[in-house]
C-alpha cells in the first residue's frame with residue numbers, strides 16, 4: 001500500500017475510533033518496571049529483581065501498604081520482556097511460564113484485590129525493542145482481546161520494528177480494538193517517538209483522539225543530564241506540545257526516576273516539580289521495597305501531586321530563561337490558583353533570585369503562596385511586591401499561588417497541608 005492510500009484509510013478509521021472511555025481525566029499515576037529493572041530475566045541469580053510475577057506482586061504490596069494508593073499511585077505497569085518467545089497455539093501472546101507461572105490473569109486479580117490497576121506492554125511491529133514477539137497489524141485485534149480477557153487496565157504500545165506507514169495504521173487500529181473489547185483500557189502510544197516527536201510528522205489532534213497519553217521523546221535514564229535534556233526538549237517545543245495536552249490526552253516525558261541512584265535530593269525535587277508543571281504522568285520506576293526517606297517524601301508530596309492532578313488539566317509552560325541560568329515555569333490551575341517553579345540550572349552555589357508576581361504576568365491584587373517543598377506560606381504578597389529567595393544549584397523553589405481572599409475558606413481544606421503552615425510576612 002502506498003502512503004497516500006494509507007493516509008486515506010487512516011482518515012476513514014479515525015472517524016470511527018475516538019477513544020472516549022472517560023479514562024485519565026487527570027494524568028495517570030503509578031509504577032512501571034522499565035527504567036529501574038530493564039530486561040533483567042535472570043531469575044536464577046537475581047530472583048527479587050528479575051521481570052517476574054514476584055516483582056509485580058511485591059510492588060503492588062508496597063503501593064497498597066505504604067500510602068501510595070491513597071495518594072493516587074494506582075497503576076502497576078509491566079514493561080518489555082514479560083513474554084514468551086512464542087505465541088500459544090491460538091496465536092495469542094503468553095507470558096514466559098518460568099517467570100510468570102500463575103499467568104497474567106491471576107496477577108491481575110492479585111493487583112485488583114488491592115484496588116490497584118494492571119498495565120502491560122506490547123509493541124506495534126514485528127518485535128518489541130528487546131526482541132520479544134511484536135504485534136503486527138494482523139495481530140492487533142487478538143492481542144487487544146487477550147489483554148482485555150486477562151483484566152488488563154492499561155496498555156503501553158511501543159513502536160520498535162515497524163515503519164511509519166505501519167505505525168499510521170496500527171496505532172489507530174489498536175485504539176479501535178481496545179474500544180471494541182468493551183473493557184476500559186488506558187492507551188499509551190509511543191508512536192510520536194518513532195517519527196521525531198513533532199509536527200508535521202506527528203498529528204497531535206489525531207493522537208489525542210486515539211490515545212490517552214503518548215511518549216514524545218527519548219527514554220529517561222538514571223541521571224540529572226537525562227532529566228535536564230528532557231525538560232529542555234519539552235520546553236523548547238512547548239508551542240507544539242503544550243496545546244496538545246488536556247483531560248484524557250497527555251504528553252509523557254517518561255518515568256520518575258526519584259529514589260534511584262542518579263539524582264541528588266534537589267534534583268529529585270526538580271523532577272517532581274517539573275513533572276507537576278508539565279501535567280506529566282507520575283509513573284515511578286524505582287524499587288519501592290528499598291526507598292530512602294527523602295525520595296518517599298518528595299514522591300508523596302500532596303501539594304505537588306495536587307498540582308499535577310489539577311482538574312483543568314492545562315499543561316504548564318516555561319515563561320522565562322534568564323541569562324543567570326534561572327528558569328521560570330508556570331501552570332494555571334483551577335479556582336484561580338497557579339503554580340510557579342523557579343529552576344536553577346547553575347552549578348555553583350545557591351542563587352538569590354529577585355522578582356515579583358507582576359513580572360510573571362500576574363494581575364494586580366493580593367496573593368498568598370505556599371512553598372511546596374518547605375511547607376511555608378508566604379502572605380501579604382501584592383503583585384507588585386518584589387521578593388528575593390535562594391534557589392539551590394539544580395534545584396527548584398515551587399510555589400502554589402492563590403488570590404488572598406480565597407485563602408481562608410477553600411484552599412486550606414482542599415490542599416491538606418502536611419504540616420501546619422508557618423507564616424512568613426514579607
Ligand code: GLA
Pocket residue numbers: 034079080128129130158190215219
Ligand atoms: C523503548 C521504550 C522504553 C521501554 C523499552 C523496552 O525503548 O521507549 O520505555 O519500554 O523500549 O524495551
